[in-house]
Amino acid sequence: MLIRDVGPGMVETLEFLHDRLSYLLGNQKLSVKNNLSYADDAFEFLHTCSDPHFLDAIEYLIHCDGWRYLRGQHELVIDRLNEFLNVDDLPYFVTKPVWETREEIYRGAPTQFTGIREQAKVIPKESQAIHDTAIEPALKLLRQPAFLNANSEFMAALEDFRHGKFGDCVTKCNSSYESVMKVICGQKGFGYAQGDTTSKLIRTIMQKTEMDTFWEQPLMTVGTLRNKLSSSHGAGEVQKVVPEHVAKYTLNMTASAIIFLHDQAYRANL
Known part of the structure; x- marks a missing residue:
């Protein structure tokens, strides 16, 4: 539902997750059902997979490669995910990305560049x-x-x-x-x-x-x-x-x- 509300579309987002999860599992087919589209295969998998693989899917979305599927609202999505985890008292927490500003010489002049030092992650919460x-x-x-x-x-x-x-x-x-x-x-x-x-x-x-x-x-x-x-x-x-x-x-x-x-x-x- 969160993907539906913030993303460009369920199909496009699920196809992105299918691509990433296929590499993770080493299998182009994720679920036990046959003749499904990539989006439907990912949708079915996310309803039946283990907790670690579901958390892997969350991380794929909140990493910078997945931000386009969240319309740039990754920090808002992370806040919402933590609300969901907290409501059900689940032992996980989603961190936000850590940014780093560094100075480099660009075209002969000192220039500051800001990039991601640490990707967002799902971490355990005791x-x-x-x-x-x-x-x-x-x-x-x-x-x-x-x-x-x-x-x-x-x-x-x-x-x-x-x-x-x-x-x-x-x-x-x-x-x-x-x-x-x-x-x-x-x-x-x-x-x-x-x-x-x-x-x-x-x-x-x-x-x-x-x-x-x-x-x-x-x-x-x-x-x-x-x-x-x-x-x-x-x-x-x-x-x-x-x-x-x-x-x-x-x-x-x-x-x-x-x-x-x-x-x-x-x-x-x-």
Whole structure:
């Protein structure tokens, strides 16, 4: 119904989704019914497919390639999609695209260009309370220009979680965490080396912001989980299997720790 209300037409939009989903599934025929047009085949598929594939279809529409089928109203569509997800208390949230402005030399003169740094995505949402107090504030912070590398790593962790790659999710959570701490140290003049470990970065920020020593252990949780559970250091003879609930905990801990350290470092009196 949303496609019907905002797009140029149901048939054209469904044909676009059929094209993308055919490549995703490796099959020109999407549904079990025969002799259907591409649009009807996609329509039938979207009513019977798995949740992950339905979410894939949503992402195809909200990526920039799909904006023409939303008449440029992609941000409005994202807001409406989140309303739908929230009404039924579904465990997903649709992010908006992240834009980046860069300066390049064009015809001999410095010129600013604005492009998409991060496409809109469907991300997991554990609960409304956790989303409102941890995940969404972290995403808002990471959209700032200085934190865009950390944003890419955290978004990749969220995408890995959605696709069941829980070990990779834990690894990328810690990468984002370290990136945030390096930006904080650089902006505040705390002094750090690019190769500093999670623990060393935490100790640097703690020392410079005069934090109590008991904070070190909880702030090291994300790094500890990466070291103990992820495959970033090699599994050896024992396969490392990260359960879903551990990856979920790591995501929420990472978002909370990012917000906490940022607020601690940028307090007005520092």
